[in-house]
Amino acid sequence: MKRVFVQLRAELLLLARNGEQLLLTLVIPVVLLAFFGAVDVLPTGDIDSIDFLVPGIIAVAIMSTSMVSLGIATGFERSYQVLKRLGATPLTRGELVVAKILTVFVVELVQIAVLLPIGFAQGWRPAGSTVALAIVAVLLGTATFAGLGLILAGSLRAEINLAAQNGLYLVLLLLGGMIISQDSLPGPMASISAALPSSALAEFLRSSLNGDGQLLAPALVLTVWAIVAPLIAARRFRWS
Amino acid sequence: MAVVVENLTVRYGEITAVQDVSFVAPTAGVTVILGPNGAGKTSTIEVCEGFRSPSSGSVAVLGLDPGREHHALTHRMGVMLQGGGVYPSARVKDVVSHFCALYGKKINATDLIEQVGLTSRAKSTWRRLSGGEQQRLSLALALAAQPEILFLDEPTSGVDIDGRDTIRTIIHEAAQQGTTVVLASHDMAEAQRVATHVVLFQQGKVIANAPLAEITQSRKRLRFTSTDTLDTLALSQSIGSLVNHQGDGVYEVTAESSARLVGRITQWLGEQQLPLRGIDLGEETLEDAYRRLTGGAQ
Incomplete structure (x- = not known):
């Protein structure tokens, strides 16, 4: 366990030294929330747009940070042979994956701390009394998307990884019920969407923060993703 | 081990x-x-x-x-x-x-x-x-x-x-x-x-x-530098040891180096009015050993 915290500290230090990347991670969700909160153009179904947007953008932030940012950074670490070098130390693959997931969780806490006041300023009020469940959703979402990001980063060449991370991000963003309601999607797409981790996370967050919609189904779907994705990541991860 | x-x-x-x-x-x-x-x-x-x-x-x-x-x-x-x-x-x-x-x-x-x-x-x-x-x-x-x-x-x-x-x-x-x-x-x-x-x-x-x-250290060597066109056969016969041209005017004598051998080589070069531009005596280096073992490849 000690090595996990040693690695976590190193990852956070490195992140702090890459300020531009951190800034981008924070800026994109903020811009999305500020823009779509002010311009009511998204098909949000029966839900008030700001109630739909705040949990959805938190889900987007989690997906961006834990999948794309982590996945691309890890891909570069592979090309710089950083992973290979770490592979010669007592740090295990599992410990590295846990340290990386904890790192993105810290970043997400900062993102959420920035996003919530913007949501409040735009009139959003959490109606649910289950904030603890929202925290569970964030943890499960982090584990899921970090797992997905690391599966790609751990098994693809750096250039292919970069394209794959962005491609998957786009698919999950559009089909994943984060900024476009599942109800607005055509029948087959809506069915696919329900099984996606992005939909599950967004729905889980909406239910716990807004106090409406389904809770159990998305929670179950997300839990399965949160167990399977990091496990596959740890198994498939290659040091070089 | x-x-x-x-x-x-x-x-x-x-x-x-x-x-x-x-x-x-x-x-x-x-x-x-x-x-x-x-x-x-x-x-x-x-x-x-x-x-x-x-x-x-x-x-x-x-x-x-x-x-x-x-x-x-x-x-x-x-x-x-x-x-x-x-x-x-x-x-x-x-x-x-x-x-x-x-x-x-x-x-x-x-x-x-x-x-x-x-x-x-x-x-x-x-x-x-x-x-x-x-x-x-x-x-x-x-x-x-x-x-x-x-x-x-x-x-x-x-x-x-x-x-x-x-x-x-x-x-x-x-x-x-x-x-x-x-x-x-x-x-x-x-x-x-x-x-x-x-x-x-x-x-x-x-x-x-x-x-x-x-x-x-199993082998000693003698290497010298002269002109590119040296008659290695004649020199080999004169000193009683095989002389190989390594290229660029560098020659190696496949015999244990000694003062007597050096004397014979310098004498022969003098007789042929050929220059002696350098001479290198000593133990075989790793590079020499590598060339010997690979037949000259590097």
Whole structure:
């Protein structure tokens, strides 16, 4: 366990030294929330747009940070042979994956701390009394998307990884019920969407923060993703 | 023996990088795996480090299987990669502290940085270090393991003279303290300075595996430089030993060097009114041995 915290500290230090990347991670969700909160153009179904947007953008932030940012950074670490070098130390693959997931969780806490006041300023009020469940959703979402990001980063060449991370991000963003309601999607797409981790996370967050919609189904779907994705990541991860 | 390699073969698809190689690396010695680029040195080292699986054959490092018992081995080995291995924006002090903490052997990062001569660069990032400084930082990371065995892949590549001295000193000190050093290099002169044991590679095969002294001190040589057009047959008959033209006016006499032999050569050159531009007596170098064993290939 000690090595996990040693690695976590190193990852956070490195992140702090890459300020531009951190800034981008924070800026994109903020811009999305500020823009779509002010311009009511998204098909949000029966839900008030700001109630739909705040949990959805938190889900987007989690997906961006834990999948794309982590996945691309890890891909570069592979090309710089950083992973290979770490592979010669007592740090295990599992410990590295846990340290990386904890790192993105810290970043997400900062993102959420920035996003919530913007949501409040735009009139959003959490109606649910289950904030603890929202925290569970964030943890499960982090584990899921970090797992997905690391599966790609751990098994693809750096250039292919970069394209794959962005491609998957786009698919999950559009089909994943984060900024476009599942109800607005055509029948087959809506069915696919329900099984996606992005939909599950967004729905889980909406239910716990807004106090409406389904809770159990998305929670179950997300839990399965949160167990399977990091496990596959740890198994498939290659040091070089 | 710290490393025992038996009938190792490494293939990449259709290409055989290492073919049926066997050798040992003695404990507390400096074993240099020597050969030109593409000879199979790095592939062999990577199997020993546990990064690569052998296509066939077996490897034991400190009695462990590097593939199956990799985690146990990581606590006991230090690794220096051929290049890279550090995030470009990472600072020297941070990365050394990080590795010291990962190994958990209570090594002081500041002392380690001083040992490799990077104290003045402790706050610099990896990307701002010169090639030689990056090599020294990589060596520090390997030493953070306080290892029983050190694998160093081309440790002096791109390093200036002072840096080479530092690295050589560290290698000698490590061996004196009982650490086994296994080093891959294509630099024959550098290898001769640090090796106690040499494994010569050529095209994926081992062509010699013996203590340095056995490889180089078994033969004395005499080499001289004159014009390109010297009649080697006539000279050979005159001095009673075979003379070979090595190219560029350099000739080697395949006989034990002696003052008498030198006298005969200089006398013959004088008689033929040919210049003597240089003469080199002494023990065979690793490069000589390599050329002899490979029939002149490098």
